[in-house]
Amino acid sequence: MDYIVTEHGIKLFQNDFDLDETLDCGQAFRWERAESKYKCTYKGFFLDRPLEISFDGEGFIFHNVSEEEFLSVWADYFDLSTDYGLLKKQFSGDDTLKKACGFAGGIRLLKQDAWECLCSFIISQNNNIPRIKGIISRLCGHYGHFPSAAELASETSDSLSYLRSGFRAKYIVDAAQKAASGEVNLNSISGMDIEDARKALMTIKGVGPKVAECVLLFGMHRTEAFPVDVWIKRVMEQYYPQGIPDFVRGNEGIAQQYLFHYIRNLEKQPEKGNTEENVTK
DNA sequence: TTCCAGGCGTATC
DNA sequence: GATACGCATGGA
Numbered sequence: 001m002d003y004i005v006t007e008h009g010i011k012l013f014q015n016d017f018d019l020d021e022t023l024d025c026g027q028a029f030r031w032e033r034a035e036s037k038y039k040c041t042y043k044g045f046f047l048d049r050p051l052e053i054s055f056d057g058e059g060f061i062f063h064n065v066s067e068e069e070f071l072s073v074w075a076d077y078f079d080l081s082t083d084y085g086l087l088k089k090q091f092s093g094d095d096t097l098k099k100a101c102g103f104a105g106g107i108r109l110l111k112q113d114a115w116e117c118l119c120s121f122i123i124s125q126n127n128n129i130p131r132i133k134g135i136i137s138r139l140c141g142h143y144g145h146f147p148s149a150a151e152l153a154s155e156t157s158d159s160l161s162y163l164r165s166g167f168r169a170k171y172i173v174d175a176a177q178k179a180a181s182g183e184v185n186l187n188s189i190s191g192m193d194i195e196d197a198r199k200a201l202m203t204i205k206g207v208g209p210k211v212a213e214c215v216l217l218f219g220m221h222r223t224e225a226f227p228v229d230v231w232i233k234r235v236m237e238q239y240y241p242q243g244i245p246d247f248v249r250g251n252e253g254i255a256q257q258y259l260f261h262y263i264r265n266l267e268k269q270p271e272k273g274n275t276e277e278n279v280t281k
Numbered sequence: 282t283t284c285c286a287g288g289c290g291t292a293t294c
Numbered sequence: 295g296a297t298a299c300g301c302a303t304g305g306a
Contacts, residue, residue: 026287121287128286131304166302171289208289229287260287 001080003059003070010062010070016084018106019055025261027218028110029120029133030140046077047113048145079108079221084254091255093247096239100255100262107257110218114186115179116146117219118201121211122171135165152176171206178204190220197222217253226252235263 002013019040023031031044038054038061045051051074052063062070075081088105092098119139124132140146142162153176157169165172178184184204189197194216201212209228216225226244228236236243248255 124286125288126286126301127288127303128305131286134304164303167289167300168302206289210288214287227287231287264287 001075005067006061008061008063009065010067010074012060012062012070012080013058014060014080016088016105017060017078017108018104019053019060021104021106021261022078022108022110025104025107025257026129027257028112029129029136030116030146045146046073047116049073077111079111082108084108087251087254088258090247090251091258094245096235096262097245097248097255097258100258103265104258104261107261109221109223109254109257111221112218113146114190114215114219115149118175118179118186118204118207118211118215119146119152119172121214121218122175122204122206123165123168124214125168125206125208125211127168135163138163149176149179153180168206171204174205175207186219190222194222194224217256223251223253224249226256229260231260231263232256235259 004011019042020033023042023044024033028044031042034041034043034052036054038056041052041054043050043052049069051065054061054063062074065074084105084107088101091101120132120136123135127135136146143151152172155173155176157173160169160172163169175184179186184200189200192200197216197220198209198212201207201215202209207215213225213227216222217227226232244252244255
């Protein structure tokens with residue numbers, strides 16, 4: 001790890017890392033881009049620990065962070081011990097993945113908290129990213145932090161109406177009650193065989209295959225987890241009718257992140273000739 | 282107005 | 295086990 005300690009905090013020199021691509025790609029929902037004198041700044045949280053992080057054109061500044069905190073918290077959260085350059089090199093044996101890595105090669109997989117991740121992806125179902133962020137923001141605003149399972153276990157869908165989370169409120173309550181009672185033990189699930197882990201997570205109401213996979217990938221860093229949402233379904237149909245190539249095995253989830261970002265952007269800004277813009281009116 | 286969003290529960294066959 | 299449908303909310 002290449003970093004220096006400065007009077008403002010830590011300055012990290014890191015390849016394969018882009019703040020927009022990592023913090024605003026739909027894997028985490030509590031990071032906001034902030035105005036600053038730097039090229040790019042984000043403010044957000046891991047658990048109850050706040051962070052302001054900037055890119056100044058050459059390095060990543062972890063504002064007012066001690067070396068001890070950087071090494072024990074943030075280096076792990078940003079998965080700095082994984083060589084994403086090497087992974088991308090491996091992925092580039094496949095044409096589509098090569099393009100995806102070239103498009104958003106600065107994505108890193110955040111090692112998030114399992115409980116926050118479970119709540120967040122329950123909220124994400126049949127929803128869009130701005131609204132997911134809004135609901136989570138109202139939730140944290142209400143408690144002053146991201147509420148624990150124990151805190152949410154005594155809520156009801158009525159008492160959570162201020163979230164405007166719709167039909168998902170009852171699912172949040174069920175997840176909180178099961179996690180708080182120990183009926184669902186996120187800590188032990190994280191170490192289970194992945195099939196057993198999926199089943200255990202799916203005993204929660206509102207947790208199906210997609211949400212379970214997201215919790216495994218983003219909240220338990222199980223990089224072999226492969227969430228299939230509407231976007232990835234399109235990728236699979238269009239590019240991988242035979243399935244994801246074998247050499248990706250073990251890192252399907254990381255490949256998924258590159259593909260997700262790639263396909264979403266392709267459809268947002270379609271290349272010329274690939275649209276229906278010019279059909280007869 | 283209608284459609285859609287990082288899906289899932291339920292009913293029905 | 296497969297498939298169809300409703301679901302809360304809000305932005306486009």
